[in-house]
Amino acid sequence: MPADLAVVGLGYVGLPLARRACEAGLDVVGHDTDPAVVDGLAQGRSHVGDLGDRDIAAMTAAGFRAATDPGILTGARTVAVCVPTGLTPSGEPDLGPLTSAVRTVAGRLSPGTLVSVESTSHPGTTEEIVRPLLEATGLRVGEDFHLAYSPERIDPGNGRFSLRDTPKIVSGCTTLCAKHAAGFYEQLVDEVVVARGTREAEMAKLLENAYRYVNIALVDEAALYCERVGIDVWDALRCAGTKPFGFAPFRPGPGVGGHCVPVDPRYLMAHAAARGFSFRTLDAAREVLDAMPGHVVERARGLLRRTGTDPAEARVALLGVTYKADVADLRESPAYAVVRGLRAAGVRVVHHDPYTEDFAVDGVPVPRQASAREAVAGADLAVLLQDHAEYRSVDWDAAGRPVLDTRGTAEGHRVERL
């Protein structure tokens, strides 16, 4: 029996989609090129924070199976492509995994299939890159098969909104493609929003993350300005945040991380630049955001000096190194740049994070301390990089050490905020 849905790329996006489809009663299969992912799932293990092993057991009971062999895609009625769209080592958009996955799908494409791309990418990707690869089979979009773009909006660690109750944008290369896509996703989510075309849907997703990118840069720069002129930025933000309309609260921090916010705007910037358009708000935001880890390093060095410790002799404990609170994901975390900067100043760096076992930068492990308390007590300075829930109950003054709080959540006489 052909599957109702085949998910290609079983990561932070693909696995929750597969889970939701299983819940909705669909027959679901998955394909991932990483044998560790497929073997782990076969052994009932989830590698994605928002899903537990019990979810995998429920999916398996509902018939879900995954394979590295793309043969598992054959005949699937719908194929959702959820592979990474990251950056190359030189910081350029990397469409390698997407084009490779689409070629795999093309090799198994059968008439009547709906192919839906969920990976984030620049406007035109579906029409100009994905479509020709699929049509190279001789099958035609809108006639023999349907091609859609439906960006994933999943927010890892968000306990309030799930895939089901977050409106899903769908779009198609033709009106019929969009109709098929809407019909498919209506089985999984409460609300489907049909975009005018695939470019509008691609742009909508990039705008959502560009909005976060620019606003985080704005509050980061406000924090730098407030520090310069002696204003408590956290209090200013608390007050501004009471406005019930027209102001979306964002908080300063040590920089941005994860697979989306620092990455997606780069797709937009590169696409614009290739067309001679300079996306100035994004360029300015990038400049501010890229400088934040270095600013944290400078603040840490200044605090060490003020408390009589030579940075080159110091030991600094970083608390929370994942890119987001209460999420185990280290991708693009600003903690990497903070470690590099501190090490360059001769500082010995250790860390604590309830969500990591190992944390290494440039192949050199950053030793892990057993608890936040132990990390603070054994260091000349603690830097709170990520405000995981468990840190809310820490008595920051107990160890008598200075603490640099980059998240504005720690309280104490020895705490200094970004």
Ligand SMILES: NC(=O)c1ccc[n+]([C@@H]2O[C@H](COP(=O)([O-])OP(=O)(O)OC[C@H]3O[C@@H](n4cnc5c(N)ncnc54)[C@H](O)[C@@H]3O)[C@@H](O)[C@H]2O)c1
């Ligand atoms: N993580 C998020 O919060 C989030 C949110 C919204 C959108 N997105 C977008 O969704 C897409 C996927 O992101 P993710 O976070 O799930 O990535 P991920 O790295 O967690 O998972 C992607 C999976 O795809 C597999 N893969 C890579 N190349 C493949 C190929 N050619 N064929 C089959 N499998 C392949 C990888 O092994 C991996 O398991 C990206 O475009 C991302 O921008 C991510």
